[in-house]
Amino acid sequence: MSLYNEVRPTNLSEVVGQEKVVNQVRGILASGNVPNVSLFVGPRGTGKTTIARIYAKALNCSNPTPNGACNECESCKEDIDIIELDAASHNKVDDVHKIIDDAVFAPRSKYKIYIVDEVHMLSTAAFNALLKLLEEPPAYCRFILCTTEEHKVPVTILSRCRKFYFERIALADIVSKMKHICTTRNISFEEDALFMIAKKSEGCMRDAESLLEVFLDAGKIDVNSVAELTGCSSDDLIFGLLNSVADGNTTDAFNVLKTCIDSGKDLLVLIKGVVEALADTIYFIQSGKDLTEINATDTYKQSISDLANKASAKSFIDIADKFGDVYITSVKGANPEFVIKAKIMSIIKSTSNTMSVEKRLQELEEECDALKNALYDMGETIRTGATTVAEETVVNSAPTPVAGEDSNPVETIPETIGEPIEENTTSEEDESSGNAETQNVVEKSIDDFFGIPSVDSPLPGEIVLPEGTDISGMISLLSSDTPKACEDLEQNMPSEDASMPPVESKTIDMKNDILSSLEDLGDIPIMGVLSGILGG
Numbered sequence: 001m002s003l004y005n006e007v008r009p010t011n012l013s014e015v016v017g018q019e020k021v022v023n024q025v026r027g028i029l030a031s032g033n034v035p036n037v038s039l040f041v042g043p044r045g046t047g048k049t050t051i052a053r054i055y056a057k058a059l060n061c062s063n064p065t066p067n068g069a070c071n072e073c074e075s076c077k078e079d080i081d082i083i084e085l086d087a088a089s090h091n092k093v094d095d096v097h098k099i100i101d102d103a104v105f106a107p108r109s110k111y112k113i114y115i116v117d118e119v120h121m122l123s124t125a126a127f128n129a130l131l132k133l134l135e136e137p138p139a140y141c142r143f144i145l146c147t148t149e150e151h152k153v154p155v156t157i158l159s160r161c162r163k164f165y166f167e168r169i170a171l172a173d174i175v176s177k178m179k180h181i182c183t184t185r186n187i188s189f190e191e192d193a194l195f196m197i198a199k200k201s202e203g204c205m206r207d208a209e210s211l212l213e214v215f216l217d218a219g220k221i222d223v224n225s226v227a228e229l230t231g232c233s234s235d236d237l238i239f240g241l242l243n244s245v246a247d248g249n250t251t252d253a254f255n256v257l258k259t260c261i262d263s264g265k266d267l268l269v270l271i272k273g274v275v276e277a278l279a280d281t282i283y284f285i286q287s288g289k290d291l292t293e294i295n296a297t298d299t300y301k302q303s304i305s306d307l308a309n310k311a312s313a314k315s316f317i318d319i320a321d322k323f324g325d326v327y328i329t330s331v332k333g334a335n336p337e338f339v340i341k342a343k344i345m346s347i348i349k350s351t352s353n354t355m356s357v358e359k360r361l362q363e364l365e366e367e368c369d370a371l372k373n374a375l376y377d378m379g380e381t382i383r384t385g386a387t388t389v390a391e392e393t394v395v396n397s398a399p400t401p402v403a404g405e406d407s408n409p410v411e412t413i414p415e416t417i418g419e420p421i422e423e424n425t426t427s428e429e430d431e432s433s434g435n436a437e438t439q440n441v442v443e444k445s446i447d448d449f450f451g452i453p454s455v456d457s458p459l460p461g462e463i464v465l466p467e468g469t470d471i472s473g474m475i476s477l478l479s480s481d482t483p484k485a486c487e488d489l490e491q492n493m494p495s496e497d498a499s500m501p502p503v504e505s506k507t508i509d510m511k512n513d514i515l516s517s518l519e520d521l522g523d524i525p526i527m528g529v530l531s532g533i534l535g536g
Contacts, residue, residue, distance in 0.1 A: 003213040004206045007181060009050055011068040016177050016205065017169035018047050024164055025055050026066055034059060034111075035162040036137050039119075039153070040146045042166025045204030048146040051164075052115050056082045056144060060109035081107035088118040093125040100133050103141050111142045119145040120152035127154050134160050168203025171195070171295040177205065178212050182221065189221040192235070192297050196226045199276075233260060233270040238277050239303045241270070241344075245319060246310040250348050257341060267340050271327045278320040280304050285313040315351065322347045 009015045012022045021040075028034055038055075040048040054068045061069035061076055069076045085099065099114060106112070116122075122130065134143065134157065145161065147153060175194045182189045201208035214229060215221045227234050237256055244253035260270050280294050285308050287293065291301045308316075326343040330336035 004209040013067040017173040021164050037143045037161045039161035039163045041150045045206035046166040052144045056113040075109045081109040081112045084115045087121045091121045093129050096126045096129040113142045115144045117146045120147045120149045171198045174198040174208045193221045193223045193226045196232050233273045238273045275323050282316050
């Protein structure tokens, strides 16, 4: 007996990965409201026929349980009123006529149940013959139809069915079932090998159990044997190729391809594994680097995490799109190996350019953030220092009390009524002079901070003459003897409109931004603060 038949579930509690359908069946068994026609829809190897048998047996059981039949009553032991028909091989109208003729006989049990597998394979005439029976079945007849292709079943049939939708079985559920099988049979296994088998089965439990059966006789299941016998690409090959592409290393990428070819593996299987790994990587990045939703081994998850640090989600999406094109082109091409090598070279070249630009942009963003933080800290330092100086100024300006006098004298009221009290005011001229002096100190301090030469400083190559020098006389004197020296002197003389040398616009903008920020300090006396903080 094949392994998948040997371990086939016999009750609903043993069914793996189909909780929604199991709950629907339990609800029907509990309520007793049994539909005339049930349609089980889903991919191959997901338990449609298995649950149909459990469901049918429970309907005729004298003492059903929430998990199915009791397997002890006479109906469970004989099981004579459950008829199975494979529509793939019995798809003619005559086969349906046999069902119609048999349906007129009453069952010994509660129901006469027909299980029609692969119902979509029936011919048009057979569907038309079956339709009349489904419209007005005998009260004791129930039909369970199973199909993998719902769209091929006529609408007239679908409208008379209660549908049960089966899903592909999750990777973790398949691995769990295989672990249970290996444990009960004392078979040693590597978890990574079971994951490889589960991936190869693509959500089909029957395929996974069939592959597992190949390794049971060996008494051990490891990654190398699974990769060799199934043609699957190991995670080392998949992530070796992906890391080579992300690093822009063509040599390593071709070494991975050579290893895959030499070991007899299909390159298309490798490309398919690469696309699946890229999908997991993109999900990992966009989900906030959450690995809990990725059903895989710890080694696979760590490889995903390491790969995600090499590029952004957008880059990986572009790479996945290109590998998808590689797969499609290779399937259609006559020489997949040549196509894959050529495409991978193109992918590495374009990816390297994209990632270098992204890396430079990231560096610029970090530099901008650092500059913003530095300017913010400078402003906070200026504000804190200005406040401290202001407080010290107020304290120092308070009169020192004379010994013996009250430290808190009462304010003296002028004896002469109406005599104006003198106010400590500053003239507009003094205030303007103070502001100008403060502005000069600020600008000089910032110039020194950023290394901007002063306007009064001599430029490279300039000749600095003492004040009051008769420049015209010197030129006349020199021109009579050394015309060449005169020309050099005129060329090197500073003009009246001489300005500072050109400075990088970014530095000037930073200086202006700081000056604008200092204007927000208001009336805080920052003259002394800037002299101490910025070296003025």
